[in-house]
Amino acid sequence: MSVLSDSNARLAAARRLTSRRARREAGRFLAEGAQAVREALSRPGTVIEIFGSADGLRRHAELFRQSDVIVSEVSDKAAASLSETVTPQGLVAVCRSIDATLDQALASVPTLAVILVDANDPGNAGTILRTADAAGAQLVIFAGDSVDPYNGKAVRATAGSLFHLDVVTGIDAVTAVGRCRERGLLTLATSGRGADDLDVLLDDGQVLAQPTAWLFGNEAHGLPAAVIAAAHRSVRVPVHGSAESLNLAAAAAVCLYSSARAQRAAATREPSPRQPKPA
Amino acid sequence: MSVLSDSNARLAAARRLTSRRARREAGRFLAEGAQAVREALSRPGTVIEIFGSADGLRRHAELFRQSDVIVSEVSDKAAASLSETVTPQGLVAVCRSIDATLDQALASVPTLAVILVDANDPGNAGTILRTADAAGAQLVIFAGDSVDPYNGKAVRATAGSLFHLDVVTGIDAVTAVGRCRERGLLTLATSGRGADDLDVLLDDGQVLAQPTAWLFGNEAHGLPAAVIAAAHRSVRVPVHGSAESLNLAAAAAVCLYSSARAQRAAATREPSPRQPKPA
Numbered sequence: 001m002s003v004l005s006d007s008n009a010r011l012a013a014a015r016r017l018t019s020r021r022a023r024r025e026a027g028r029f030l031a032e033g034a035q036a037v038r039e040a041l042s043r044p045g046t047v048i049e050i051f052g053s054a055d056g057l058r059r060h061a062e063l064f065r066q067s068d069v070i071v072s073e074v075s076d077k078a079a080a081s082l083s084e085t086v087t088p089q090g091l092v093a094v095c096r097s098i099d100a101t102l103d104q105a106l107a108s109v110p111t112l113a114v115i116l117v118d119a120n121d122p123g124n125a126g127t128i129l130r131t132a133d134a135a136g137a138q139l140v141i142f143a144g145d146s147v148d149p150y151n152g153k154a155v156r157a158t159a160g161s162l163f164h165l166d167v168v169t170g171i172d173a174v175t176a177v178g179r180c181r182e183r184g185l186l187t188l189a190t191s192g193r194g195a196d197d198l199d200v201l202l203d204d205g206q207v208l209a210q211p212t213a214w215l216f217g218n219e220a221h222g223l224p225a226a227v228i229a230a231a232h233r234s235v236r237v238p239v240h241g242s243a244e245s246l247n248l249a250a251a252a253a254v255c256l257y258s259s260a261r262a263q264r265a266a267a268t269r270e271p272s273p274r275q276p277k278p279a
Numbered sequence: 280m281s282v283l284s285d286s287n288a289r290l291a292a293a294r295r296l297t298s299r300r301a302r303r304e305a306g307r308f309l310a311e312g313a314q315a316v317r318e319a320l321s322r323p324g325t326v327i328e329i330f331g332s333a334d335g336l337r338r339h340a341e342l343f344r345q346s347d348v349i350v351s352e353v354s355d356k357a358a359a360s361l362s363e364t365v366t367p368q369g370l371v372a373v374c375r376s377i378d379a380t381l382d383q384a385l386a387s388v389p390t391l392a393v394i395l396v397d398a399n400d401p402g403n404a405g406t407i408l409r410t411a412d413a414a415g416a417q418l419v420i421f422a423g424d425s426v427d428p429y430n431g432k433a434v435r436a437t438a439g440s441l442f443h444l445d446v447v448t449g450i451d452a453v454t455a456v457g458r459c460r461e462r463g464l465l466t467l468a469t470s471g472r473g474a475d476d477l478d479v480l481l482d483d484g485q486v487l488a489q490p491t492a493w494l495f496g497n498e499a500h501g502l503p504a505a506v507i508a509a510a511h512r513s514v515r516v517p518v519h520g521s522a523e524s525l526n527l528a529a530a531a532a533v534c535l536y537s538s539a540r541a542q543r544a545a546a547t548r549e550p551s552p553r554q555p556k557p558a
Contacts, residue, residue, distance in 0.1 A: 035523070123402075131529045136519030157526075164521040199540050240415030240539055242443040244314070246532070247436075250410045253529035254536045260519055261478050 020148050027097045029150035033089040034060045039160030040093050048094045053079040056090025084152030105166040106183045110138035111211050117173040118144040118218040126157025127249040133161035135256035143173040177230040180213040187231040189215040194236035208262035306376045308429035312368040313339045318439030319372050327373045332358040335369025363431030384445040385462045389417035390490050396452040397423040397497040405436025406528040412440035414535035422452040456509040459492040466510040468494040473515035487541035498527050
């Protein structure tokens with residue numbers, strides 16, 4: 001009986017994590033679905049407990065076999081109450097917030113980082129974090145009034161990548177740019193009216209091969225002028241057709257993969273000093 | 280009185296265009312918001328009529344000043360009934376379907392085209408069309424079981440670019456690939472297990488400078504094997520971090536901008552023969 005009421009109390013506490021305020025107060029968030037739960041479990045110390053429907057737990061039993069987290073079976077309805085999706089997946093992990101301070105995240109200098117400034121669409125923000133991971137970035141900073149990365153829709157859009165990177169939240173954008181510059185990162189502000197054309201920067205292989213932090217702004221308003229001014233350069237993604245602009249996540253994909261390409265080419269040109277010379 | 284009932288009947292007919300079947304039967308669709316209405320009006324013969332709330336019409340009066348389409352003021356509630364968005368914009372155009380046959384669209388060979396195969400997320404499909412426009416593409420083919428490009432969410436995600444390109448719908452994917460090949464387009468199928476690394480293709484500037492059709496598959500299942508086999512090459516976007524894969528629209532942005540970059544570089548290397556020689 002007491003075990004049941006304890007489980008009910010924990011379920012109620014988990015359900016409150018669908019609100020941003022409750023997430024902040026508890027320092028916890030929800031990760032839904034097999035992919036997110038698997039990636040969360042692969043980051044030590046992240047998962048506190050797991051709730052699943054009978055069906056959800058049975059289908060994904062292999063995920064918890066090696067794990068010592070508490071797994072509770074709940075009704076389909078209870079599992080759905082923890083979900084923010086139209087088609088609940090019957091599996092939700094309660095996770096510890098994973099964000100670090102900026103000092104912690106910059107202790108070892110990332111080769112590629114993203115600073116989101118006032119980005120307010122959770123799907124876009126999550127997709128950009130996923131793309132940053134794929135491009136080899138180690139850090140995503142949610143600066144200014146950006147959406148909460150622990151929002152259910154944002155977590156889902158990261159497709160598990162949230163658990164692969166360093167995440168920093170709740171920091172002023174100009175401060176973030178300044179700290180990145182101090183640590184030797186090239187800071188590139190994206191803007192439809194940026195002074196530098198991305199293709200021209202990429203032609204000069206050296207520029208984008210440097211450790212870089214890319215800044216992306218709000219979906220409707222772009223980056224604030226003060227933030228653009230704080231960065232080393234402002235960069236525009238060329239628009240060749242009649243499109244007014246690129247979607248934020250599409251522009252981020254083009255920029256981040258330009259850096260990935262330049263960094264990869266530079267790494268190929270300069271073999272590691274640890275590599276033995278040919279005899 | 281007869282004018283009013285005529286207007287009511289037209290409003291009811293417009294409202295039915297939120298269903299795919301009605302759109303197909305009528306050969307019409309809805310474009311919502313000032314940006315979409317502006318771009319629709321800029322494509323001759325596209326807009327049949329416009330419905331707007333008093334506020335929506337007043338705020339965007341400059342759009343219709345030069346136009347002779349029928350503009351009907353309707354109640355806020357009626358305008359909202361034509362909207363598929365949470366925050367209706369009070370302005371909706373009834374448009375003629377703009378899709379062409381593949382033969383019409385290939386009559387002059389595009390330099391860059393997209394073939395979406397079984398892409399079923401309207402937001403992704405619309406975003407990819409918008410990115411295709413920005414990258415300089417002239418054609419997007421919605422093949423196989425792809426989402427209807429005239430779906431309200433897809434139209435919105437194109438941000439007006441739907442009216443800038445040739446659109447082909449309702450065609451078998453392998454047939455579309457075959458017709459593109461006949462017209463001399465390089466056909467590139469994207470796949471996480473593609474034989475060619477995108478960066479390596481881009482290093483060989485000649486490959487991606489050719490007129491190209493990029494194939495993108497379903498969000499969950501990718502491209503069918505038969506479609507990959509029908510294309511000239513299968514290409515993978517390199518994944519550098521721990522991400523499982525890229526979001527479909529992000530992968531499309533990286534691929535299309537790689538082609539745009541290669542085509543732009545080739546155009547710069549080979550000045551137009553019409554350009555006068557320096558004296």
